[in-house]
Amino acid sequence: MPPSSPHRQLRSHPLEATTDWPTPLADELASTERGFPSDVRMHKLFTPPVYPGAVPRQAILDRVLQDDSLRVTVLQGPAGHGKSTTLQQIKTAHEARGWRTAWLTLDDADNDPRRFESHLVAVMSLLHGRAASPGASRSGTGDAPRDLADWMLDTLSGRITPASIFIDEFQALRNEALLRFFRSVLARLPANAHVFIGSRTLPEIGLATLMVNRVASVVRADDLRFTPDEVTQFFADSASLQVSAGEVDAIYRRTEGWPAGVQLFRLALVSPEVRMALDGADDHGPRELAEYLADNVMSLQSPRMQEFLLKTSLLQRLSAPLCTAVTGFEDAQELLVRLERSGLFLRALDSDNRWFRYHGLFSTYLAETLQRNGPEALRQVHEKAAQWCLAHELPEEAIHHALCCRNFPLAASTLTDWSSQLVAGAELITLERWHDRLPFHEVAQRPALVIRAAYALMFLRRRPKLRPLLELMAPQAGGGDIVPTTHPDLCRAMSFLLVDDDMAAAADTVERAGVVQRELEGFPAFELGAAANVLALGKVAGGDFEGARQALALARAHLGRGGGSFVGGYTAAITGSNLLVQGRLQEALAHLRDENAQEAPLDTSVAGAALAACHMFALYEANDLATLESLAHRFQREISESVTLDFIAAAHIAISRMHEARGRSDEAVAALDELERIGHTSPWQRLVAVSEWERVRRALAGREIERAMALAMRIAPDSRDDAPHWIHLAEDVEGSGYGWIRLAIARHDHADAAQRIARERARQTGRVYREIKLSVLEALLQQRMGARNAAHRCLRKALQLGRRGRYVRCLLDEGDGVIELLREAYQNLLQGHEPGGGSGTNPDRDYIELLLEASGTDLGRQAAGNALTEALSEREKEMLRFLLDGTTNREIAGRLFVSENTVKFHLKNIYSKLGVGNRLQAINTARALRLID
Numbered sequence: 001m002p003p004s005s006p007h008r009q010l011r012s013h014p015l016e017a018t019t020d021w022p023t024p025l026a027d028e029l030a031s032t033e034r035g036f037p038s039d040v041r042m043h044k045l046f047t048p049p050v051y052p053g054a055v056p057r058q059a060i061l062d063r064v065l066q067d068d069s070l071r072v073t074v075l076q077g078p079a080g081h082g083k084s085t086t087l088q089q090i091k092t093a094h095e096a097r098g099w100r101t102a103w104l105t106l107d108d109a110d111n112d113p114r115r116f117e118s119h120l121v122a123v124m125s126l127l128h129g130r131a132a133s134p135g136a137s138r139s140g141t142g143d144a145p146r147d148l149a150d151w152m153l154d155t156l157s158g159r160i161t162p163a164s165i166f167i168d169e170f171q172a173l174r175n176e177a178l179l180r181f182f183r184s185v186l187a188r189l190p191a192n193a194h195v196f197i198g199s200r201t202l203p204e205i206g207l208a209t210l211m212v213n214r215v216a217s218v219v220r221a222d223d224l225r226f227t228p229d230e231v232t233q234f235f236a237d238s239a240s241l242q243v244s245a246g247e248v249d250a251i252y253r254r255t256e257g258w259p260a261g262v263q264l265f266r267l268a269l270v271s272p273e274v275r276m277a278l279d280g281a282d283d284h285g286p287r288e289l290a291e292y293l294a295d296n297v298m299s300l301q302s303p304r305m306q307e308f309l310l311k312t313s314l315l316q317r318l319s320a321p322l323c324t325a326v327t328g329f330e331d332a333q334e335l336l337v338r339l340e341r342s343g344l345f346l347r348a349l350d351s352d353n354r355w356f357r358y359h360g361l362f363s364t365y366l367a368e369t370l371q372r373n374g375p376e377a378l379r380q381v382h383e384k385a386a387q388w389c390l391a392h393e394l395p396e397e398a399i400h401h402a403l404c405c406r407n408f409p410l411a412a413s414t415l416t417d418w419s420s421q422l423v424a425g426a427e428l429i430t431l432e433r434w435h436d437r438l439p440f441h442e443v444a445q446r447p448a449l450v451i452r453a454a455y456a457l458m459f460l461r462r463r464p465k466l467r468p469l470l471e472l473m474a475p476q477a478g479g480g481d482i483v484p485t486t487h488p489d490l491c492r493a494m495s496f497l498l499v500d501d502d503m504a505a506a507a508d509t510v511e512r513a514g515v516v517q518r519e520l521e522g523f524p525a526f527e528l529g530a531a532a533n534v535l536a537l538g539k540v541a542g543g544d545f546e547g548a549r550q551a552l553a554l555a556r557a558h559l560g561r562g563g564g565s566f567v568g569g570y571t572a573a574i575t576g577s578n579l580l581v582q583g584r585l586q587e588a589l590a591h592l593r594d595e596n597a598q599e600a601p602l603d604t605s606v607a608g609a610a611l612a613a614c615h616m617f618a619l620y621e622a623n624d625l626a627t628l629e630s631l632a633h634r635f636q637r638e639i640s641e642s643v644t645l646d647f648i649a650a651a652h653i654a655i656s657r658m659h660e661a662r663g664r665s666d667e668a669v670a671a672l673d674e675l676e677r678i679g680h681t682s683p684w685q686r687l688v689a690v691s692e693w694e695r696v697r698r699a700l701a702g703r704e705i706e707r708a709m710a711l712a713m714r715i716a717p718d719s720r721d722d723a724p725h726w727i728h729l730a731e732d733v734e735g736s737g738y739g740w741i742r743l744a745i746a747r748h749d750h751a752d753a754a755q756r757i758a759r760e761r762a763r764q765t766g767r768v769y770r771e772i773k774l775s776v777l778e779a780l781l782q783q784r785m786g787a788r789n790a791a792h793r794c795l796r797k798a799l800q801l802g803r804r805g806r807y808v809r810c811l812l813d814e815g816d817g818v819i820e821l822l823r824e825a826y827q828n829l830l831q832g833h834e835p836g837g838g839s840g841t842n843p844d845r846d847y848i849e850l851l852l853e854a855s856g857t858d859l860g861r862q863a864a865g866n867a868l869t870e871a872l873s874e875r876e877k878e879m880l881r882f883l884l885d886g887t888t889n890r891e892i893a894g895r896l897f898v899s900e901n902t903v904k905f906h907l908k909n910i911y912s913k914l915g916v917g918n919r920l921q922a923i924n925t926a927r928a929l930r931l932i933d
Contacts, residue, residue: 080260507538583768
């Protein structure tokens with residue numbers, strides 16, 4: 001959500017007013033009273049009212065209400081098929097049964113995840129009768145943060161009273177992340193919840209699988225058509241028309257039961273011409289029939305009402321003051337209420353009859369009729385609507401109408417004022433959508449819009465769209481005055497980092513600008529926070545960890561001054577990486593868990609992806625592969641589309657190695673293929689190199705030495721590496737430094753390996769994580785040379801460095817040689833051959849046990865031979881079978897129709913009863929106890 005600010009800002013989503021006329025301020029107050037954030041549009045949560053004469057769709061009601069196994073019902077049909085009315089009747093039937101219900105009407109703006117989340121949280125609040133928040137309840141220590149899907153499922157599962165959610169106009173949703181969200185939720189809905197969807201097209205929400213599993217049903221257009229009996233009943237309730245049975249039959253034949261056509265006939269039968277035409281041939285298709293009937297309905301209205309209908313048809317929403325501004329009619333409220341009560345395809349959007357909307361079919365007809373009066377008529381309506389919306393702080397509607405009347409300067413200036421709020425609030429897709437509709441020259445004339453659009457497009461990785469904006473900001477293009485509030489170099493510095501992968505230039509530009517220490521608010525604070533993050537990344541790469549900490553503290557301070565909520569996601573990710581490379585893994589994990597718990601659950605397209613990427617690599621190093629896999633399922637695609645190269649590399653290497661550790665070689669290679677693809681398409685050569693060096697490591701692990709050498713020889717060196725003291729996070733994870741050392745050891749070129757280890761150590765001090773890996777490689781070198789004592793001295797150094805953070809994978813990933821040394825060290829400790837061994841205690845012992853257990857080594861314990869501390873339940877035995885098959889937590893949740901947190905709860909119980917700490921140990925112990933085959 002956009003941060004609070006002492007400055008007055010435009011509001012993108014007004015709420016329904018409680019004063020005489022709707023105003024954004026009154027709307028915001030109404031929202032606060034309901035416990036909803038200020039960008040929730042209350043009319044989207046309003047159920048269409050029940051109108052007199054509506055035909056009960058009893059056959060459809062019986063079909064969807066009598067089968068308790070159904071959890072998802074989709075009503076699919078073109079406009080005018082009565083989807084909304086039927087959904088409303090189903091909702092009323094559920095409420096009569098005592099169910100809790102909530103309604104949401106989608107529109108194009110909901111393709112922005114930030115906006116969608118606000119409205120979905122509001123829906124869940126309505127189901128509970130109190131405010132709900134995805135951040136209010138998070139999983140415990142060690143678990144992955146719950147995404148919006150898991151939170152929603154857990155919330156629904158915890159209900160005693162059944163609940164149903166009604167989502168109308170679903171065809172407006174096109175964002176793939178949101179469609180994946182629905183696929184995830186609908187596949188795992190609990191038995192006490194039902195989701196009803198109205199859509200003009202069949203939504204891509206996994207319907208085929210749901211229908212095969214007999215938990216979903218589709219009510220199609222033919223099912224939504226009125227039956228002859230329903231048409232008869234519809235006209236029977238309109239006694240004043242006195243429609244004969246023959247006329248009803250003719251209407252049914254003409255409309256084929258199309259609800260909108262039947263309704264239009266009811267309105268048009270007042271005309272003698274329409275009645276007489278019923279005896280004629282049926283030569284109209286649905287569109288022609290609608291136009292013919294609408295023409296007759298319009299001819300029955302007074303000239304004044306016709307003018308009102310035509311001019312207001314271009315409005316997305318109608319209120320009396322807006323209609324007055326467009327038409328000049330002071331009695332607009334009276335006219336709106338009269339139209340709504342007459343059933344003339346106008347429905348209320350609130351219980352106070354303050355906002356209305358035309359049915360799409362009728363508004364299209366009216367707009368086309370107005371267009372025939374000439375383009376000037378349309379232009380005037382849109383111009384007046386744009387000016388009214390702008391004056392009443394409705395920027396999105398103002399931009400829409402300004403574009404429609406080709407008043408591009410007004411649209412561009414409105415977007416300029418609104419853009420700071422959009423960027424700071426992470427509504428980047430919304431900014432991109434409106435930016436794309438503006439002529440480029442209008443954007444170019446507004447320096448503030450140039451830079452704000454550039455930030456949005458950078459974070460969304462829209463490179464082709466971004467380049468022209470960056471050219472405008474170049475010094476030779478006169479970009480020196482482009483940002484009146486801060487400094488022109490800040491955005492350029494961000495582009496150096498996120499587009500050109502030039503960390504040195506980015507950090508140097510920020511420091512040279514000398515503005516990061518300033519105290520500003522609003523959008524300038526966002527810029528300064530982002531710049532401080534760039535500075536922190538440079539400090540981490542340069543080994544100045546205290547300087548990085550100070551820069552990150554500045555970033556958080558700017559965030560606190562209204563600098564944009566999603567900037568904090570990057571700040572948190574950089575903080576985590578700063579801790580991780582210093583050897584403080586447990587602190588990094590605790591920090592990342594806490595920050596993840598505060599992130600917006602659907603914020604996966606920008607900072608959420610960076611935060612998740614850092615978290616995933618930390619989880620991998622801690623050997624928490626289950627939690628890592630859970631995050632990978634949620635974030636891998638978004639990470640691939642994010643903008644921070646080093647976090648992309650760290651996440652994909654973690655995912656690949658996680659699959660490798662779990663015996664999934666094909667999936668491991670696929671993760672590397674994806675990493676290489678991103679590197680080539682970006683283009684980021686450094687990313688390509690990371691993926692190729694990981695392939696070298698895999699080849700060496702498979703003892704394919706010549707193949708590994710051939711792979712290494714084809715990797716292009718980084719020609720820009722003119723600052724050898726700089727070490728990026730991706731290079732800490734994998735790269736040429738480690739790769740050439742491993743190759744030298746494998747080829748028995750011991751002198752070269754020793755020189756390379758010394759050279760890597762000399763590059764930078766204080767990088768504990770890197771020193772652990774170099775010490776392990778040195779131990780392997782000494783082992784190959786037959787110097788066992790020297791090998792164990794190097795291993796002890798790695799253990800001493802890794803023990804505090806309890807690093808696991810950076811030791812185990814170097815293969816069997818390390819496992820052999822760890823076994824020897826452990827035996828020496830048990831036999832008292834090492835300092836602190838025997839009857840005393842050695843701080844390395846627990847750590848070595850942790851490492852050997854993680855490797856699957858049997859430490860000679862008798863746990864597998866002991867009886868269970870408590871018998872396993874049938875569900876826990878079922879879980880064990882899933883573990884044996886290598887099924888992920890998410891897959892288990894989908895098959896059992898539970899949330900991932902429920903799966904984790906059962907697994908923890910299983911581990912406790914078996915006396916084990918991870919999946920591999922659980923499988924081995926269960927087999928030893930003959931609990932599974």
